[in-house]
Amino acid sequence: MRSFRYLSxxxxxxxxxxLALTGTALTANTTALANTSEKQQVADAPxxxxxxxxxxxxxITETTSGREELADFTNRNLGEISEIPQGALxxxxxxxxxxELQSEYKVLEVETSTVxxxxxLPASAxxxxxxxxxxxxxxxxxxxxxxxxxxxxxxxxxxTGTPVSPDEDPGSPDSCxxxxxxxxxxxxxxxxxDDPEEATPSATRPYAKKIASDCFRRKVARxxxxxxxxxxxxxxxxxxxxxxxxxxxxxxxxxxxxxxxxTCDRYGNFAIKSCGHGVKRKSSGPTIHWxxxxxxxxxxxxxxxxxxxxxxxxxxxxxxxxDICDKQLIHKYAEAGxxxxxxxxxxxxxxxxxxxxSVKTNQRQGRPKWKHWTNVGWGV
Numbered sequence: 001m002r003s004f005r006y007l008s009x010x011x012x013x014x015x016x017x018x019l020a021l022t023g024t025a026l027t028a029n030t031t032a033l034a035n036t037s038e039k040q041q042v043a044d045a046p047x048x049x050x051x052x053x054x055x056x057x058x059x060i061t062e063t064t065s066g067r068e069e070l071a072d073f074t075n076r077n078l079g080e081i082s083e084i085p086q087g088a089l090x091x092x093x094x095x096x097x098x099x100e101l102q103s104e105y106k107v108l109e110v111e112t113s114t115v116x117x118x119x120x121l122p123a124s125a126x127x128x129x130x131x132x133x134x135x136x137x138x139x140x141x142x143x144x145x146x147x148x149x150x151x152x153x154x155x156x157x158x159x160t161g162t163p164v165s166p167d168e169d170p171g172s173p174d175s176c177x178x179x180x181x182x183x184x185x186x187x188x189x190x191x192x193x194d195d196p197e198e199a200t201p202s203a204t205r206p207y208a209k210k211i212a213s214d215c216f217r218r219k220v221a222r223x224x225x226x227x228x229x230x231x232x233x234x235x236x237x238x239x240x241x242x243x244x245x246x247x248x249x250x251x252x253x254x255x256x257x258x259x260x261x262x263t264c265d266r267y268g269n270f271a272i273k274s275c276g277h278g279v280k281r282k283s284s285g286p287t288i289h290w291x292x293x294x295x296x297x298x299x300x301x302x303x304x305x306x307x308x309x310x311x312x313x314x315x316x317x318x319x320x321x322x323d324i325c326d327k328q329l330i331h332k333y334a335e336a337g338x339x340x341x342x343x344x345x346x347x348x349x350x351x352x353x354x355x356x357x358s359v360k361t362n363q364r365q366g367r368p369k370w371k372h373w374t375n376v377g378w379g380v
Contacts, residue, residue, distance in 0.1 A: 048119055049146035049181070052134070056114040059106060066107035069219075073105070073135045073237070076263075077215040080239040108134040108143075115145045116176065126176035130223035130230035137214050139185030146179045146373070177274070180218050181373045183282055184240075187212070191366040194244045194254050204247045206315040208257070211367075215239040218374055222270075232267040236376035238277040239263075244367070245313040253360040255291060255313035256368050259320060261354040264343070264376050271346050274377035275353055278331070278340025285369025288359040290336045295355060300327045311358040322354040330355060337368065346379065 050056070060066035074081070081104075109131050116126040136143065189211070219235035243257040264275035281288055294309040301324065310319035326345030333339065341355040359368060 049144045050115060050118040052108065052110060052143040052145070056111050056118065058109045058111075060109050061105070061107045069107045069133055069135055069217075070105060073215070073217050077217075077237055077239060080213050080215045080241070104138055106134075106136050106138055108136065110134060110145075112176065115178070119145065119147055119178070121147070121176070128222055129176050130221045132221065133217070133219040134180065135215075135217035135219075136182065137185060137216070140216070141183045141185060142371075143180065143182045146181050177375060177377045179373045179375050181371065182216060183371045184212075184214075184369065186369075187367075189367070193364050194367065195246060195248055195250075195363070206245055206247045206249060208243050208313060208316050208318050209246050210241055210243050212242040213240065216372070216374065218376060220376060220378060222378075233270045234264060234266045234272050234376050234378040236262050236264045236275055236277070236374055238372065238374040240279070240370075240372070242367075242370075243313075243318050245316055248314040248316075250314055250363075252363060253314070254363055254365075254367075255358065255360050256288075257311055257313060257318045257356060257358040258337070258368075258370060259318070259354065259356045260339075260341070260372070261320075261322065261352065262341075262343075262374065263350060263352045265350040266348060266378060269348075269380070271348050271379050272351060272376065273346060273379045274342055274344050274375065275351055276329075276340060276342035276373075276375045277353065278338075278373045279357070280333075280338040280371050281336065282369035282371045286361045286365035286367075288336045288361050288368050291358040291360050293332055293339055293355070293357045295328070295330055295341075296332070298327070298329045299324055302326070309354060309356055311356045313358050314360075318356065318358070320354065320356070322352060325351055328353055337370075340373070342375075 061070070110133075111131055112126050112129040116129075134143070216238050217235060218238070220233050221230040222233045223230045239261050241259040243259070245255040245257075248255055258279055260277045260279045262275050262277040264272050266272045291313065292311040294311050295307070304323050304325035306321055307324050308319055308321050310317050326343065326347065329342040329344055331340045331342070337357050337359045339355055339357050341353040343351045343353045345351070361368060
């Protein structure tokens with residue numbers, strides 16, 4: 001799939017389309033990684049998306065390069081993908097081998113030119129791209145590439161927050177800065193009643209409990225000549241944590257928190273230009289209501305500084321420390337639980353972004369279900 005095909009030039013389609021795709025969807029643990037893409041409408045902006053299938057993607061998990069990708073992914077994200085307690089990581093880090101995770105993760109190589117063709121983008125939009133590598137949990141579903149507005153991280157005029165057509169700047173690497181979306185895997189405990197108050201001793205103190213965490217990697221590559229080799233440019237490791245408040249004292253609601261974080265870096269002499277991660281309610285999940293969110297505003301600074309972000313559930317809070325560098329853009333929506341954070345700038349070292357939301361559901365409706373989008377922009 002490393003061969004690079006030029007696309008016939010087309011006008012960018014500024015309207016939602018339904019794509020009739022062929023090919024058998026990639027599977028993992030008998031669950032399709034991508035089904036027919038979900039059509040979305042963000043405000044009045046059109047959205048076009050195509051699923052990751054065998055028509056545009058190879059599963060390279062069992063290859064040498066796939067094992068190398070998984071080993072690097074494991075080394076960088078062990079704290080989020082392992083159940084080893086944080087204090088024990090140092091002593092046990094090297095006992096976790098990539099081969100042990102092959103039953104839990106897939107390494108996928110996506111042919112960017114095919115995706116661009118399916119999205120009806122002009123040839124100039126992705127002509128400097130080769131393939132992308134995705135390292136994904138086996139049970140993740142509905143992976144897709146999406147063109148949209150600021151919600152999904154597609155090219156934007158960052159000053160006005162409006163979409164930028166690829167035709168406006170065909171020479172920019174970011175003109176192919178498509179979003180990758182995915183949905184968290186269904187879990188047997190999704191229907192659990194987390195906090196049945198009738199069974200809670202009144203003297204039990206409330207506390208926050210982490211109930212899930214995982215990571216999803218996206219790595220982009222640049223093509224130097226048609227049919228030739230390529231070089232890695234940048235990656236985004238998008239991780240998340242899900243929390244629930246136990247013994248909250250409410251006989252009507254259950255309280256949940258989601259932390260969404262991304263770490264991006266470049267390779268060689270390239271630079272990263274943007275890094276982002278967003279979450280929203282998955283339509284098949286229970287109705288959720290806003291409780292809290294953090295950070296509550298974008299920041300534009302000329303340094304890097306540690307910051308604490310904390311959200312309140314009901315009686316307790318969930319907090320985390322992280323570094324804010326340069327510009328961090330916060331997009332908080334009216335729709336409960338829907339929020340994204342993007343780093344913006346030019347850097348030749350790692351940058352990250354993080355945000356948290358807390359929501360509540362009616363008791364006995366099960367846990368919230370979540371959908372993610374992630375993006376990374378690079379340049380020279």
